[in-house]
Amino acid sequence: MGVLFLVAISYVLYKVIKKGKEKRQRKRFFKRNGGLLLKQQEEADPSLVDKTIHFTSRELQKATDNFNENRILGRGGQGTVYKGMLVDGRIVAVKKSKIVDESQLEQFINEVVVLSQINHRNVVKLLGCCLETNVPLLVSEFIPNGTLYDRLHNEIDEFPMSLDMRLQIATEVAGALAYLHSATSIPIYHRDIKTTNILLDDKYRAKVSDFGTSRFVSLDQTHVTTLVKGTFGYLDPEYFQSSQFTEKSDVYSFGVVLVELLTGERPISLTRFGENRSLATYFMLAMEEGRVMSIFDAMVIKEGTRDELLILANLAMRCLNLNGKYRPTMKEVAIELETIRKSDIPSTVLTNTSHSVYEEELAILRYGESSSTFLTLSDSFSQ
16 A cells, blocks of 8 residues: 555656646747747736747647658758648648757747738748747648649749739739738748748639738838848849849749749749740740740730730739849739729730830830849849
C-alpha cells in the first residue's frame, strides 16, 4: 500500500514538473517568437487585440497531424505551408517559419498585424497565429486551387485559362491592391506582388497573399526607404536604384502580372537570353517593334479581338513605365480593367485610344532618365 502511494505521488509530481516545464518553454518560445513585439503592437493599437486569435500549439499539431509531410501545400522563402483541419471542421493553411531568425521576427509580426486589419474578398483572411512553438505559425483560410503561377505555367489542369478568367483575376488583384493603397485606414504597400503570391479559390477568384514584406505608410508619406526586397522579374527599376518604394512600385509589379496573364510567359525566361530574359523587357521591346500580338498566349489571341488586346497591352505598358510618376494608380487600373471586362466599346474608339496611348508611351520610354534605369535592371537579369 505504501509503495503504491509513493508511486502515485511520484507520478503526480512528475506530471506537475513536466507541465510546469512545458509552460515555461511555451513562455520562452512566445517571447523569442516576437510575442512581446506583438503585444507592443496591440498596446499601440487596442483594436488589434480582438482581431488576432492566438492558437495553442496542441490545436495546430492536431490540425496538421503533427505537421505531417503529406499535409504540405508548398514551401517558400519564409517557410512551409501545411493543410489542416480545426476542431470546428474548418480547413486552414498553417504557415510554419523555417527557422527562428531574430532579423525576420519583425517581418513575421508585421504580417500578423497587416493581415489582421484587412477585410477584403480578394485578400487571404488571417485567422490567427501561434507563438508558443519552436518556430512561429500563421493560420489563414485555406485556398484550394493553388497559385496563379502554377495555374499559368505548370499545366496542372487539363483546360487552359480563358481570356475572361484572366481578365477577372487581373481585375480582382487590381481591386485588392487599390483597397490596400487607398481604402484602408492607413495605406499599405504590398511590396512583393507576383503570381506565386496570388492564390485561386474554389471558384477561381483571386486572393492576394504573403504580406511579410508589406509596410504601413502614414497618410503624409509618399514613399518608404528600405533595403531592396522583392522578386527579380517583378521589381520596380526605380525602387531597385533608389531603395524608395512607392505605391507605384506595386503598380509596376502588377504590370508584370498582367503581362504574364496575357502572354503565359514566366517573369524570368528559361529559354530567352540577355535583356530578353526579363518578361517586362521582352514585352516592352515587342511593343516598340509593333509585334506585341505575336507574343500573346494562343488562348488570348483566340478569344480576344485585336483592339481589346491592344488596349490591355497599353494598360500593361503604362503600369511598366520606367518613370513611376507616369504610371496609373491601382484604383485607375482597377476601374479600367472593370470597364474593359464589362463594356462593349466600339472598335474605332478602341483603336484610336490604343494607338494614341501606345505612341505616347513609346515616346516616354525612349527619352529621359528612365531608359538608363531600365538598362541597369536588365543588365542584372542577364548576369
